[in-house]
Amino acid sequence: MRLLTVAAMRRVDAAAIDGGVPGLRLMEAAGAAVAARARARLPAGGKTVVLCGPGNNGGDGFVAARLLAEAGYGVDLVLLGERAALKGDAALAAEAWTGPVRQVDGSPLPSCDLVIDALFGAGLSRDLDGAARALVEAVNAAGVPVLAVDVPTGIDGNTGAVRGVAIRAVETVTFVAFKPGHLLQPGRSLCGQLSLADIGTGPEALAVGLAVGPPLHRNGPDLWAGAFPRLSGLSHKYTRGHALVLSGPATKTGAARLAARGALRVGAGLVTVASPPAALAENAAHLTAIMLRPCESADDLDDLLTDERLNVVLAGPGLGTGEPTRERVAVAAAAGRGLVLDADALTSFAGQARLLAAHLADGDARAVLTPHAGEFARLFDGTAAAGAADKVARTRAAAELTGAVVVLKGADTVVAAPDGRAAINDHGSPYLGTAGSGDVLGGLIAGLMAQGMDPFEAAATGVWLHGDAGLRHGPGLIAEDIPELMPAVLRDLVESALR
Numbered sequence: 001m002r003l004l005t006v007a008a009m010r011r012v013d014a015a016a017i018d019g020g021v022p023g024l025r026l027m028e029a030a031g032a033a034v035a036a037r038a039r040a041r042l043p044a045g046g047k048t049v050v051l052c053g054p055g056n057n058g059g060d061g062f063v064a065a066r067l068l069a070e071a072g073y074g075v076d077l078v079l080l081g082e083r084a085a086l087k088g089d090a091a092l093a094a095e096a097w098t099g100p101v102r103q104v105d106g107s108p109l110p111s112c113d114l115v116i117d118a119l120f121g122a123g124l125s126r127d128l129d130g131a132a133r134a135l136v137e138a139v140n141a142a143g144v145p146v147l148a149v150d151v152p153t154g155i156d157g158n159t160g161a162v163r164g165v166a167i168r169a170v171e172t173v174t175f176v177a178f179k180p181g182h183l184l185q186p187g188r189s190l191c192g193q194l195s196l197a198d199i200g201t202g203p204e205a206l207a208v209g210l211a212v213g214p215p216l217h218r219n220g221p222d223l224w225a226g227a228f229p230r231l232s233g234l235s236h237k238y239t240r241g242h243a244l245v246l247s248g249p250a251t252k253t254g255a256a257r258l259a260a261r262g263a264l265r266v267g268a269g270l271v272t273v274a275s276p277p278a279a280l281a282e283n284a285a286h287l288t289a290i291m292l293r294p295c296e297s298a299d300d301l302d303d304l305l306t307d308e309r310l311n312v313v314l315a316g317p318g319l320g321t322g323e324p325t326r327e328r329v330a331v332a333a334a335a336g337r338g339l340v341l342d343a344d345a346l347t348s349f350a351g352q353a354r355l356l357a358a359h360l361a362d363g364d365a366r367a368v369l370t371p372h373a374g375e376f377a378r379l380f381d382g383t384a385a386a387g388a389a390d391k392v393a394r395t396r397a398a399a400e401l402t403g404a405v406v407v408l409k410g411a412d413t414v415v416a417a418p419d420g421r422a423a424i425n426d427h428g429s430p431y432l433g434t435a436g437s438g439d440v441l442g443g444l445i446a447g448l449m450a451q452g453m454d455p456f457e458a459a460a461t462g463v464w465l466h467g468d469a470g471l472r473h474g475p476g477l478i479a480e481d482i483p484e485l486m487p488a489v490l491r492d493l494v495e496s497a498l499r
């Protein structure tokens with residue numbers, strides 16, 4: 001699903017209005033969508049408090065208030081600002097509201113079953129302070145469920161950041177498309193359930209918004225199902241690719257095996273662990289379907305890679321930091337295979353992102369980098385990527401700098417390609433925050449690349465499958481569970497989105 005930035009959304013609204021759809025009609029549709037969601041949450045004859053701000057977000061609130069009152073619900077309307085100061089469509093929507101308007105005066109919030117937050121939406125332009133801040137704090141303290149209009153007040157629609165203080169909603173109704181701030185943390189957590197409403201802007205106006213900037217997606221099967229590897233009667237293990245995972249030294253081998261298991265379970269035809277000789281026995285004791293080869297040095301890796309069937313290399317988990325790891329990365333990159341770099345392979349290039357980029361360019365490697373926030377900060381220290389304004393911008397800048405697909409992990413993992421395509425993932429679970437979980441993710445991505453997926457699509461798919469496993473398992477998840485959940489995850493995917 002494509003996302004729209006706040007600016008792109010304004011272009012959609014403007015194009016629709018230019019195309020002959022009155023702005024008030026859009027506002028009526030927005031307010032009606034809010035009222036419909038409120039009705040789904042209110043008990044019969046229940047009571048709502050609608051908080052309206054001074055702009056068009058407040059206008060949506062006036063419409064919703066009118067429709068709910070007409071439907072027989074109790075409605076208290078509280079306005080932040082002067083009624084006489086309302087302008088344009090918001091002033092027209094306010095005129096159509098015939099009930100009382102309470103001014104924000106510091107008195108306690110009236111008791112109710114649901115608060116509708118129509119204070120600020122796309123027009124939030126600075127941190128909340130004064131009466132607005134106090135009102136938001138009072139709403140959060142009241143413990144009443146909140147339905148947010150467009151975006152919870154205080155959340156930046158582009159970045160998901162809290163501007164001073166923000167409403168915690170149980171549901172957010174937005175219009176036409178989700179915005180990045182609905183999916184980026186902490187915005188994602190404060191939005192609650194996400195609902196999307198068509199407000200009649202139409203396909204031509206939408207196209208105007210989608211043409212703004214490089215594509216940004218909500219990660220999901222619609223983004224990559226077409227590229228997902230499919231088997232035929234002619235498939236055999238070598239058509240499904242062969243991934244090579246570099247193991248760390250003795251006592252540091254588990255991470256590589258987790259990754260290798262992920263690669264195998266997601267469908268790579270063969271997976272080999274390349275192990276230092278001193279760790280062969282340790283690895284052999286835990287591997288069965290996964291093969292094992294000795295590999296002591298960068299030269300040994302070079303020799304292994306003379307086998308052209310090894311089409312993807314994964315390096316980093318448990319590998320150790322420093323020159324030997326940098327040398328292995330250089331060799332793997334020069335071999336021009338698919339390459340997934342995680343953990344120590346990234347930290348070994350701390351402050352040397354340009355050197356890493358040069359290695360990747362050397363072999364024309366199809367590379368994916370999978371840093372968590374700490375690894376990202378170390379690797380891109382001193383570059384524009386570290387200083388960019390939000391997580392999408394940081395990930396895009398890192399991808400552009402390195403020429404690799406970058407997966408910036410976390411509760412709101414962002415995947416970006418060097419050409420600017422990006423996806424935000426909100427299909428996951430906090431239970432994924434467990435030792436070794438990221439190692440398995442690297443393996444899933446490597447396994448998908450081994451089967452021929454492009455780095456961007458493989459990365460987005462791997463992140464989604466990993467998130468799906470986390471959602472399915474929930475409490476008690478450990479990293480070993482993630483590969484073992486792949487059969488169920490993949491079966492459901494094949495039976496739904498891949499049909």
Ligand SMILES: NC(=O)C1=CN([C@@H]2O[C@H](COP(=O)(O)OP(=O)(O)OC[C@H]3O[C@@H](n4cnc5c(N)ncnc54)[C@H](OP(=O)(O)O)[C@@H]3O)[C@@H](O)[C@H]2O)[C@@H](O)CC1
Nearest residue numbers: 013026027054055056057120121122123124125126127150
């Ligand atoms: N045709 C359309 O476009 C449609 C738009 N729709 C709806 O419109 C919403 C966008 O409306 P909007 O642009 O009027 O902005 P909105 O969020 O109401 O806020 C602007 C006001 O807030 C003020 N303000 C800002 N920050 C502040 C702060 N920290 N503290 C205090 N004040 C602050 C700001 O003041 P100023 O910065 O000008 O001083 C201005 O007065 C959008 O979210 C959607 O719900 C739908 O109806 C569908 C059709």
Ligand SMILES: Nc1ncnc2c1ncn2[C@@H]1O[C@H](COP(=O)(O)OP(=O)(O)O)[C@@H](O)[C@H]1O
Nearest residue numbers: 409410411428429430432433435436437438439
């Ligand atoms: N709250 C969360 N919601 C969703 N995914 C999460 C959350 N916390 C962590 N994850 C995911 O778990 C994985 C952790 O990876 P990483 O930090 O590299 O751990 P490790 O190094 O132990 O393998 C990442 O894919 C990350 O996106």
Ligand SMILES: [K+]
Nearest residue numbers: 117120151153
């Ligand atoms: K709002």
